[in-house]
Amino acid sequence: MTTTPTPGASQPPQTSSPDRPAGLYKAFAASLTGTALEWYDFAVYSAAAAVVFPIIFFPSSDPLTGTILAFSTYAVGYVSRPVGGIIFGRLGDRIGRKKVLVATLMIIGVATVLIGILPGYATIGIAAPLILVLLRFAQGVGVGGEWGGAVLLSSEYGDPKKRGFWASAAQVGPPAGNLMANGALAILTVAMTEDAFISYGWRIAFLFSAVLVGFGLWIRLKLEDTPVFKAIEAHGDRPQAPVKEVLTTQLRPLIAAILSRVGPDVLYALFTVFTLTYGIQFLGYERNQVLTAVLVGSAFQLITIPLAGAVSDRINRRVVYAAAAILGAAWTFIFFGILGSNNQAILVIGIILGLTCHSFMYGPQAAFVVEQFSPRLRSTGSSLAYTFAGVIGGAIAPLMFTLLLSEFGSWVPVAAYVGVAGILTLIGLALGRDPHNTEDEEYRTMLETEKI
Template identity: 70%
Template sequence: MRHTQQDDNGARPGRSAMRRAFFASLTGTALEWYDFAVYSAAAALVFGDLFFPTQDPLTGTLLAFSTYAVGYVSRPLGGFVFGRLGDVMGRKKVLIATLVLIGAATFLIGLLPAYGTVGIAASIALVVLRFAQGVGVGGEWGGAVLLSSEFGDPRRRGFYASAAQVGPPAGNLLANGVLAALGVLLTEDEFLSWGWRVAFLLSGVLVGFGLWIRVKLEETPVFKAMEAEQSRPEAPIREVFTTQPRALFAAILCRVAPDVLYAMFTVFVLTYATDRLGMSRGSALTAVLVGSTLQIFLIPLAGAVSDRVNRRLLYGGSAIAAGIWPFAFFLLIDGGSWLLLVFGVIVGLAIHSFMYGPQAAFVAEQFSPQLRYTGSSLAYTLAGLLGGAIAPLLFTALLSSYDSWVPLALYIAVTAAVTIGGLCLGRDSAKAEKEDAQLAAAQQNEPAAHAL
C-alpha cells in the first residue's frame, strides 16, 4: 500500500499540517497562559487588597499568592484526568476541553464581586475558580506538546515541541501588556475598582479564537497509528507508575528549576521591585514585558539547538547558569536602577528559555508513545507542586524572615541541582525516535528498519 504525506493512516503529514499543528499548539497554549498569567500578575498587584484585606500588607500578599499556589495544587488532578483521556480518546478532544475550562474560569473571575461587597464568599469563589484554572492547565500542557511534536519530524522534536513552550511567555506578555496599558490609562482607584476586570473578561474573546483553530485540526498521526494498531493503553495512569517510574521521576525533577526561575522573574520580581526597590508598578511590568518578548524567539531557538546538540547537555548547562545568575541579579538591582532591573530580568528569562525550550521534548521522550500524554501530564503537574506552586510563597516568606535576598538565591541554586539530578536520570532522544519510527512502520506493515 502506498502512503503519501497526507495519508490519514499515519504517514508523515505534509508541511501545511505540521505548520497548522505548530500554530495551534502555540496559540492555544498562549491563550490559556494569558488567563493564568493575568491571575498571577493580579495576585501580585491587586488581589491582596480586593479579596484578602488585612491590616498587614505582607499578610495580604501571602494570602493572594496562596491562591496562586492553588492553581498549581489542582494541576495534578487535571494531569490525572485529562492525561488519561488524551492517551485513550485522543489529543484533539482533550485540548478543546481544557481550553473551554480555563476560559470559562477566567471570565468568571472578571465578574466576581470583591470582599468589600460580599465578604468571605468572594475569597472562596476566587479560590474555586483558580482551582478550575489549574485543572485545565494540568491537562493542557502535555497535549499541546504532543499536538505539535507528533505532527513533526521526530528528529526535530525539540523545535516542534517548543511551540507549547512559547505559550507561557506569549501569554505572560499579552497579560502584562493589557495590565500595563490599563495601569497607564486608568487612575489607581479606577484600576483597583474595575480596570483589572477588563483583562479577565477579554479571555472570552481570546478563547473563542483558540477554539476556532483547534476544532479545525485533525488528530495527530501518532495517535491515529495507535488506534490502527489497537495499542491504546487500558489503564495509562497505573501503567506509567508501574512500568515507567524512572522516566516519571526524571521528568518531574528536570522541571523544578525552570518553574522556580520563571516564578522569580515574572511574578515575584513585581513584588520585589515595587515593595523593596520603590519602583512603580508600570516600571516593574515593563521589565517583565521586555524579557517575555525576547523569550518568544529564544525558546524555539533553544528547542532547535537541542535537536543539533545533546539535549540533556544543553538543558544541564542552562540549569547551572540558573543556579548562579540570581546571586548576580540581586547585586545588580540593589541600587534601584530600572535599566539594570530590565537587564537582569532579560538574562534570567534567557537562561530560563534554554532550559524551557528543550524541556517539552525531553519530558515527552521519557515515555513510550502509548503513555506519553499521561506521563508528560503527570510529570508537568507533579513538578509544579515542587516548583512553581510554592516558589512565590517561599520567596515572600524568606525575604520577610531574613530581610535579605541571599536565601532566595540559595533556594534557586538548590532547585537547579535538583533539575540536574533529573537530567542525569533521564534518557536521550534516540530511543524515543526509534519507538516512534517503529510504531509508524508497524502500522504501515513495513519493517521497522525501513522507517529509521
Template identity: 65%
Template sequence: MDNEQRRDAAGDDTRAPRGATPQEAPPPEAIAVRPDRGALLRAFVASLTGTSLEWYDFAVYSAASALVFGRLFFPSEDPLTGALLAFSTYAVGYVSRPLGGFVFGRLGDVIGRKKVLVATLVLIGAATFLIGLIPPQSAIGPVAPVLLVLLRFAQGVGVGGEWGGAVLLTSEYGDTRSRGFWASAAQIGPPAGNLMANGVLAGLGALLTEQQFFSWGWRIAFLLSGVLVLFGLWIRMRLEETPVFKAMEAGGDRPQAPIKEVFTTQPRALAAAVLCRVAPDVLYAMFTVFVLTYATQKLGMPRSSALTAVLIGSALQIVLIPLAGALSDRWNRRRLYLGGTVAAGVWPFVFFLMTGGGSWALLVLGVVGALVIHSLLYGPQAAFVAEQFSPRLRYTGSSLAYTLAGLIGGAVAPLLFTALLGTFGTWLPLALYLVGTAVLTVIGVLLGRDADHDEDERYVRESADRARERAATAAPGD
C-alpha cells in the same frame, strides 16, 4: 533498565480499552501518512494559543489578587488579611493542577489528544471569563468568594491537562528530528501571555481612572480571554488527530490504566521528566515574580522599573525559546540542558552582586541574562519531557511530570524566596536554594534518555501491522 527494555515494558500490553474495535479505528493506511505542512503550522498555533491563554490568566489573576480581589471578595478591616485571602485563591490554581494532569493526561492517551485539548481550552477559558462576571461580596454575600475559589480550581484543573497535550500536538505532527523546535510552541506561552496581560492592564490603566478600574475595568481583562478561547477553538477544531494516536487506535494499543502503567513501567522516565522541570521553574519564578519584590523592597526601585526589566526579557524570550528548541535539534539535547542548568545555578550569584548598587541598567541586564538562560532550558524542555515516555503513555507521562514538578518547583518558589529573604535578610540563601534545584535538575537530565528519532515511525508501522492482523482475524460481521 535500558531504552529498549523501557519501551518494551511500556509497549508489550497491546490491549485496547473496552469497546475499541478495528471498525472504530482508522484504517491502517491512514495512519502512516504525515500531515502536510499546513496542518503542522495549525498545530503550532493551536499549541501556542492554549499556553498563552494559561499564562495570560496567570498574570491577570496575579494582578487582580493584589489590586482588587481582597477588597471585592474578601473584605476585612485589616487590608493584609484580605490580601492574604485573595492570594490563597491564587494558590488553589496550583493545588488543583495535579488533578487535571491525572484526569486529562489519562484521557489524552485513551480518547485522543485533540478531544482533550478542546475540553481543557474550553474549561480554562470559560472559568476565566466567568470570573469577570462574579458580583462582589457586597452584592451576593459569601457566595462571591466561593464562586471565585471554585472557578480558580477549575482553571487549575484545565491547565493541568493542557500542557502535555499542547506539547504532543506539535511534536507528534512534525519530523522527530526537529521536535525541539516544534514542541517549543507550548513554551512560548509564558512570555506571550505575560506580555498580553501586562499590555491589557497597562492599556486599562491609561484609559481608566483608579475608581473605574476598581469598579468594573478589571473585569475587561478577564472577559477578553473569551477572544483567545474562540480563536483557539477555531484552530483546534480544524485539526486532525496526531499520527501517533491514530496508530494507537488502529493497533488496539490504547492503555486501559495509563497512570498505573506510567508509575509501574516507567518510573525512571517520570523521575527524569519531573526533576528536569524544577530548576527552570524556580529560575523563572525568581526573575519574573520575586524580582519585583526584591527590586522594590531591597533596592528601592519603583515597581514600574522592575516590571519593565521583566517585560524586556519576556519579549526577547518569544524569539529565544523557539531558537533554543531548534538549537537542541542540532546539538545533543541533554548536553545543552545540562549546560543551561549549570548556568542557572551560577547566575543568581552574578545577579545579586551586580545589582546591589541599585542600578536599573544592571537590573535589566541581570533579568535579561536570567531569562536567556531560562530560554536555553525551556525551549528544549517540552521535547525532552515528551521523548522520555513511550508513545502510548506520552500524554499521561508528560502531564504528570508537568503538574508534579509545578508543586515542588514554581508553586512554592515565590513564597520560599520571600520567607528566606525575610528570615536572613540577605540574598545568599536565595542563591543557594536555586543551586539546590539545579542539582535536582542535573540528576533528572542524567536519568533521562536521548531522543530516539525513529521511535514514532517504528511505532506507527508496528501499529499498522497489528491493525491489519486484527482486521484479518476479525469474524465477518463483527
C-alpha cells in the same frame, strides 16, 4: 517516509515531506496559540495576585500578609494541576490529543471570565476569596491537562529528530501569554488612575479572555489528531489503565521528568512573579516599571525558547538543559547583587538574562519530557510529570520567596532556594534518557502501511 495519505485513503492527498508532514504547521499553530491563550488567563491571575488581589480579596493592614494570602491562591492553581494531569493525561492516551485540548481550553476560559466578574471582599465578604480559590482551582485543572496534549500535538506531527524545535511551540505559550497579560495590565494602569484600576480596570483583562479563548477553539476544532495517536488507535494499542501503567512500568522516567522541571518552574516564578512584589514593595519601583521589565523579558523569550529547542536538536539535549540550569542559578545571585532601587536598565537587563537562562531549559524541556515515555503512554506520563513538578516547583515558589524575604530580610535565601531547585533539575537530567526516535518511526510506518 511520508505521512501523506494515498489516493484511496479517507483524506484528500496533501503535499508533505518526512520532516514536514501534512498538518504540521497547523498543529504547531494550534499548540502555540492554544497554550498562549490559556497562559494569558493564568498569567493575568498571577500578575493580579501580586498587585491587585491583596487589596480586593484579602484586605489587611499589613501589605505583606495580603500578598502572602494572594500567593496562596496562586499556589492553588498549581496544586490542582495534578487533577487535570491525571484526568486529561489519561484521556489523551485513551481518546486522543485533540479532544482533550478543546476541553481544557473551555475550562480555563470560563473560570477566568468568572473571576473577572467576581465581587470583592467589601461586597460579599468571605465568600469572595472562597469563590476565587475555587475558580483558581478550575484554572489549574485546565492548565494541568493542557500541556501534555499541546506538546504532543506539535511534536508527534514533526520529525522526531527535530522534536526540540517542534515541541517548543507549546513552550512559547507561557511567555506569549505572560506578554499579553502583563501588556494588558500595563496598558490599563497607564490609561486610568490607580483607584480606577484597583476598582474595576483589572477586570477588563480577565473579561478579554472570552475573545481569546473563542479564537483558540476555532483553531483547534479544525485540526485532526496526531499521526502517532491515530496509528496507536488503529492497532488497538491504547492503554487500558495508563496512569497505573506509568506508575508501575515507567517510574524512573517519571521521576526524571518531574525533577527536570523544578528548576525552570522556580526560576520563571522568580523573574515573572516575585520580582513584581520585590521591586514594588522593597525597592520602590513603580508598578508600571516592573511590569514593563517583565514584558520585555517575555518578548525576548518568543525567540529564545524555539532557538533553544532547535539548539538542543543539534547538541545533546540534556547538556544544553544542564548548562542553562547552572547558569540560571548563578545569574540569580548576580541579579540580586547588582539590582538597586530606581535603576530601570539593570532591572530590564537582569530579567532578560534570567529569562534567557530559563529559555534554554524550557525550550528543550517539552522534547526531553516527551522522550522519557513510550508513545502509547506519552500523554499520561508527560501530564503527570508536568503537573506534579508544578506542585513542588512553581506552586510554592512565590510563597516561599515572600516568606524567606520576610523572615530573613535578605535576598540571599531566595537565591539559595533557586540554587537548590537547579540541583534537583540536574539530578532529573542525570536520571533521564536520550531520544529513542525509532519508537515514533515504527508508529508512523504502521500508519502509512495501513493507509489510515
